[in-house]
Amino acid sequence: MILSRPPSAGPGSPWDGEFARYFGERAHSLRSTAFLLCGDWHHAEDIAQAALLKLYLAWPRLARHDALDAYARKIVLRTFLSEHRRTWRKRERLTDTPPELAAEQPGTEHEILVRHALAGVAPKQRAVLVLRYFEDLSVEETAAALGCSTGTVKSQSARGLDTLRKRLGPHFTELSFTTAGTDGR
Numbered sequence: 001m002i003l004s005r006p007p008s009a010g011p012g013s014p015w016d017g018e019f020a021r022y023f024g025e026r027a028h029s030l031r032s033t034a035f036l037l038c039g040d041w042h043h044a045e046d047i048a049q050a051a052l053l054k055l056y057l058a059w060p061r062l063a064r065h066d067a068l069d070a071y072a073r074k075i076v077l078r079t080f081l082s083e084h085r086r087t088w089r090k091r092e093r094l095t096d097t098p099p100e101l102a103a104e105q106p107g108t109e110h111e112i113l114v115r116h117a118l119a120g121v122a123p124k125q126r127a128v129l130v131l132r133y134f135e136d137l138s139v140e141e142t143a144a145a146l147g148c149s150t151g152t153v154k155s156q157s158a159r160g161l162d163t164l165r166k167r168l169g170p171h172f173t174e175l176s177f178t179t180a181g182t183d184g185r
Helices: 016-038 041-061 065-089 109-117 123-134 137-144 150-168 171-183
Strands: none
Touching: 016 041, 016 065, 016 123, 041 065, 065 123, 065 137, 109 123, 109 150, 123 137, 123 150, 137 150
């Protein structure tokens, strides 16, 4: 995304209406992408809100508003990956009370099974799988969103799919046939 002019106004700026329109049209989609990345609706909401805040702050400097979806998706991905790196570096703390468990997310049995398997895939590989197979982006579009080469997308995709197959175990063939039968591929 090309940034052109610096922000010159605070809240109540001339671009608020334009941003509000974009927010209304795309917030759900960005939240869904974040959910596929992290597997928890509450955390997905936090990621989407942080990404939309970053987009709002950059809005007046954006020269091309025709590529906003790709730019917003990139912000969601980077927010997720950045958060995951920070959390990974933190040490576990022992407490006398068990942690609060997240409620099971709604969905079909197959969706829940895939989400659990996807949660065990490395974050960068998970990001590639979400963009390639859930967001239906090409290898080139995925590489642009992640800021890496097409070769990296291909290798991360292969490794991620291999991990996903292993985590799904015997359910993989059942899911493959079900998916192939429903979308005509």
